[in-house]
Amino acid sequence: MEKYIINGGNVLNGEVTVSGAKNAAVAIIPATILCDEPCRIENIPNISDVTLIAKILQNLGAKVTRVNKSTLDIDPRPINTYCAVDDSVRGMRASYYLLGALIGRFNNARVAMPGGCNFGVRPIDQHLKGFAALGAECELLNGAIVDAHSDRRMQGTSIYLDTVSVGTTINLMLAAVKAEGQTIIENAAKEPHIVDLANFLNSMGASIRGAGTDVIKIRGVDYLHGITYSIIPDQIEAGTYMAAVAATRGKLLVKNVTPKHLESITAKLREIGVYVEEYDEAVLVDATERRLRRCNLKTMPHPGFPTDCQPQFVALLTTVEGTSIVTENVWDNRYQYVRELLLMGAHISVESRVAIVDGQVPLHGAPVKATDLRGGAALIIAGLVASGTTELSSIHYVERGYEEIVEKLRALGADIKKQYVPEDEAAVTA
Ligand code: EPU
Numbered sequence: 001m002e003k004y005i006i007n008g009g010n011v012l013n014g015e016v017t018v019s020g021a022k023n024a025a026v027a028i029i030p031a032t033i034l035c036d037e038p039c040r041i042e043n044i045p046n047i048s049d050v051t052l053i054a055k056i057l058q059n060l061g062a063k064v065t066r067v068n069k070s071t072l073d074i075d076p077r078p079i080n081t082y083c084a085v086d087d088s089v090r091g092m093r094a095s096y097y098l099l100g101a102l103i104g105r106f107n108n109a110r111v112a113m114p115g116g117c118n119f120g121v122r123p124i125d126q127h128l129k130g131f132a133a134l135g136a137e138c139e140l141l142n143g144a145i146v147d148a149h150s151d152r153r154m155q156g157t158s159i160y161l162d163t164v165s166v167g168t169t170i171n172l173m174l175a176a177v178k179a180e181g182q183t184i185i186e187n188a189a190k191e192p193h194i195v196d197l198a199n200f201l202n203s204m205g206a207s208i209r210g211a212g213t214d215v216i217k218i219r220g221v222d223y224l225h226g227i228t229y230s231i232i233p234d235q236i237e238a239g240t241y242m243a244a245v246a247a248t249r250g251k252l253l254v255k256n257v258t259p260k261h262l263e264s265i266t267a268k269l270r271e272i273g274v275y276v277e278e279y280d281e282a283v284l285v286d287a288t289e290r291r292l293r294r295c296n297l298k299t300m301p302h303p304g305f306p307t308d309c310q311p312q313f314v315a316l317l318t319t320v321e322g323t324s325i326v327t328e329n330v331w332d333n334r335y336q337y338v339r340e341l342l343l344m345g346a347h348i349s350v351e352s353r354v355a356i357v358d359g360q361v362p363l364h365g366a367p368v369k370a371t372d373l374r375g376g377a378a379l380i381i382a383g384l385v386a387s388g389t390t391e392l393s394s395i396h397y398v399e400r401g402y403e404e405i406v407e408k409l410r411a412l413g414a415d416i417k418k419q420y421v422p423e424d425e426a427a428v429t430a
Pocket residue numbers: 023026093094117121122123124125126127128163164165166167168189307308330331332373374401
């Protein structure tokens with residue numbers, strides 16, 4: 001057991017380098033299952049979700065070699081099973097990409113239901129509807145394992161998604177990339193990591209057009225050859241540091257980013273009064289001596305404001321002038337972290353999908369608990385601006401998605417450290 005100890009009040013300044021995108025990495029690593037030759041993947045973030053998905057591939061029989069901190073060599077050829085049902089599979093959300101990848105390779109998949117952060121119900125009905133349209137019969141075994149089977153190659157078809165879903169779009173691309181004929185996904189999600197996955201598959205010889213728009217056309221191919229591929233920068237990690245520096249009224253050059261992917265975040269920061277300048281692969285965020293004011297914020301699928309930055313922005317909005325109104329349009333229940341912010345003195349009221357956030361309410365340090373990955377990031381930001389000491393527990397959520405967050409924040413001037421909590425003390429405070 002470990003926790004973060006944060007002494008608030010320091011202003012963040014300097015430069016931070018953003019890592020590769022978590023949500024691209026956790027799709028591209030299972031996508032290698034479809035490749036007929038070994039691949040090298042670069043700019044992989046060193047986070048626990050990546051370690052876990054790489055381990056799951058190894059358990060399936062793939063040869064996975066870590067070349068350095070951010071590069072993996074994966075040889076998927078030795079994989080000879082389509083069953084991924086052990087406990088590690090339940091430990092993360094993205095393990096559902098094994099379904100699409102294994103169906104794409106074996107026309108069959110048996111995969112334990114995915115875990116991941118709890119935002120209320122996280123259905124996979126659209127994934128299953130898509131697999132069925134491609135020709136796989138899908139069943140839920142004992143309520144815990146998805147079994148998709150077919151005795152022939154997937155057949156290309158048109159699939160209209162009832163909900164704009166990142167996971168479904170990715171899973172259907174994986175299942176269709178080697179299907180017979182053409183698959184069309186309509187009402188597809190448009191997130192940067194969907195484009196990244198399409199670029200990865202196309203570089204190997206796939207034929208995917210329209211990724212990044214709401215209609216994706218996939219013509220099935222027989223063979224995917226090995227490549228070296230570098231994952232895009234993490235839009236959400238960048239947005240987290242942008243919110244953190246604005247909250248502390250500092251100045252930060254955020255490097256290794258694609259400014260286009262950050263447009264909705266940049267626009268919202270400018271609206272509240274932060275100065276943001278875009279370069280080719282960096283953004284400068286300057287909140288020094290600026291008067292920041294309230295805003296309305298609504299999360300939407302890309303290119304809207306990302307739900308994965310909503311908690312960090314709520315933490316920021318507690319520091320600005322006026323009352324902000326935040327509407328969460330993607331997840332039913334993504335405000336669990338608010339209860340912890342209240343323990344730090346925040347004035348926030350939540351009614352269903354809307355949070356009303358009073359600004360300029362001084363926060364004070366407190367023992368708080370990460371409720372999920374991005375909620376944990378919001379509590380770190382709150383700890384950085386609060387008076388006194390914040391002790392953040394359940395940090396395994398944060399470490400699922402942020403590479404070296406303590407080191408990166410310390411280099412910017414934050415007073416944050418990781419502390420080991422003996423088992424017996426952890427049991428008392430749990
Ligand atoms: N939905 C359905 N049926 C489905 C699938 C989704 O109704 O079959 C609904 C969901 O309940 C939700 C909405 O559609 O209301 C969007 O869900 P989506 O499928 O897009 O989410 P996801 O693929 O499960 C990914 C990210 C999340 C991020 C969402 C939205 C990964 C591994 N996870 O989840 O990231 O919040 O897209 O952008 O890529 C995070 O990184 O902190 C995180 C939670």
